[in-house]
Amino acid sequence: MKRALWMVPVAAVGVAAARKAGAAAHGAGTGDDRAGDRWLTVTVNRPEEDVRRDGKLPEPLERLADRIDVRTRPAPGDRGTELAARLREPTPPAATSVPARLAGQDPRQDVRRALREAKALLEAGEIMLPDSPPTTRPTPGGRLVGLIGRRSGGEGVL
Incomplete structure (x- = not known):
């Protein structure tokens, strides 16, 4: 056994x-098939003209405009717009390793965060953040959740 x-x-x-x-x-x-060069995509529940108003990107993506390529296209089934971004420069393999990601040093985390924030701004008009602190006194479980929460900022689900 x-x-x-x-x-x-x-x-x-x-x-x-x-x-x-x-x-x-x-x-x-x-x-383009390398992991660091893939397009990261979110679907925004807005028409394409709202996503690129006056040809400008949403503010979170505008901050990274010199480092990323951005494309938009209609989402399948007429369900809004696909907003995609990727880094212009190839990402070195060491920067995409698990230790680099856990340390918050993966440059793709900035792109993921910017896409999430752009989606929130376009759909809700603001970036919603969780209340902090979630508890008034530190507990062992709370410390673990806090550690995971701090490290997951750039790895959230798109």
């Missing part, structure tokens, strides 16, 4: 490595 339990993670790692090797052999993983 013990042998079977440790074989599951080993098999999963082997499958992941084989998929990655197969994708590289078929030409995937080159050019």
